[in-house]
Amino acid sequence: MDKILKVNDLSVSFDTYGGEVKAVRGVTFELKEKETLAIVGESGSGKSVTAQSLMRLVPMPPGKFTGGSIEFNGENIVEKSEKQMESIRGKDISMIFQDPMTSLNPTMTVGKQIAEGLIKHQNMSKKEAYHRGVELLKLVGIPNPEARIKQYPHQFSGGMRQRAMIAIALACNPKVLIADEPTTALDVTIQAQILDLMRELQDKTGTAIILITHDLGVVANAAHRVAVMYGGKIVETGTVDEIFYNPKHPYTWGLLGSMPKLDGGSEELQAIPGSPPDLADPPKGCPFATRCPYAMKVCEDHMPQYTEVSASQKNACWLLDQRAPKVDIPDTAIVGGTKVHG
Structure with missing residues (x-):
């Protein structure tokens, strides 16, 4: 499949009374035709700002692009004028917002x-x-x-x-449909209907979809690939099967551990301790280091580079360095039950 959208090293900041908030920090991903890419993470991780940036909907000021590019059909959206964007929004790239009311x-x-x-x-x-x-x-x-x-x-x-x-x-x-938390305000029955509808429409129209969500349960049956976002950065990418069955980043383990299990195991959900980083003063090392039970000194001091786990899976974690101690995936992050769509 051809790549229809390419985001390269994108950075977006907001000028506030408390200083410059670096909401998106060097985000890179690609979207292929007829594909659904899910971007997942906690509130404040930068998901919605990334989505809004693709349509140039981030209010400027106080928002501003501080680096990177967004290539759509070979052209950089970041460099386009507002008038040029008016011919793209709704026609080539469209968005389903979080609260329809x-x-x-x-x-x-x-x-x-x-x-x-x-x-x-x-x-x-x-x-x-x-x-x-x-x-x-x-x-x-x-x-x-x-x-x-x-x-x-x-x-x-x-x-x-x-x-x-x-x-x-x-x-x-549109060639690209961005769905920003499209099922958040709906009950579970309607959520399932909306997700089924999006899949059916994609089959009929061939539209590529970017699904923004904090709910990994939504991702399991709705996406082909997943980008896990934390602290304004993408920390892991892979197919749905790779993220659910072979996750490599401790933050992904934490997200999986917080999901309800349907296999008869413990009913206790595993919360991730601590709070997300202050992006007005972002950490110089791994953004998850202060909440990670496996963090080393290098995690606090230096940002990890992406390691290629497979042709489709990449991970930004020092645990994948050959010099790091071996750490097994915790039991709470192991997904049971039926094999998910991938």
């Missing part, structure tokens, strides 16, 4: 919000755009779309609002 305009009908992008980017007439809107609502599983398209967001349930957001995001057949 605050993302949808309460004063406009759902149909008008779908039609906006179609009229702007596809040069459709209002009648054509509304006809396409009905098709999109039907595609995302909203019943009676002819009537629903005339309604306002407050007349939709939470799950239906999220489906409407997906319809808006897919209206112009």
Whole structure:
């Protein structure tokens, strides 16, 4: 598969009263056509800022790009003007936001919000755009779309609002769809329906997806590859099977240990002790060193380089250095049950 998006050494900061907050620090990853890449990590790890940067939605100021590039179709998005970005947003790269109730305009009908992008980017007439809107609502599983398209967001349930957001995001057949915590505010039954819908739509449209989430349970059945993010950095990448069955970074072990197990084992969840680093004064070494039970002196003083575990798995941890002591994956990080999608 061809690479459709390439992020190289991306850094994003925010000027605040407390100083410069380095929210994203040297992030690098690639996205292939028809692929779903999940970016996972705790709140404050830099996931959403990375996602918003791909569409240049980070408010500037106070935000600013301090390094790196975002290549889409061979062109660097970081260097584009706001006017040039207007022709990309919604057309080539689209986004499903975390809370559809605050993302949808309460004063406009759902149909008008779908039609906006179609009229702007596809040069459709209002009648054509509304006809396409009905098709999109039907595609995302909203019943009676002819009537629903005339309604306002407050007349939709939470799950239906999220489906409407997906319809808006897919209206112009984008090449890349960014889903920022798309199931956070939904109950587990609706979560499953939304994730199933995204997979079905990807099969039909071929859209590449970046899934931002803190929930590894969502990742298991929704993604092909995973990037684990912590302290503004990506600390491990790999296929879903590699991350779930052969994780190499202690932070990934901690995330897996905090997942509920369905294999009849201990019901006690394993919390990661401590707090994420202050990115106004980021550590000079591994960002996870102060919370890592296996940390060595070198972890605090020097940032680890990426080690290639396999052709598809990379890890930034000093434990993979040949001079480091051997550490086994803790039992709490071993995933039981059915083999996950990968």
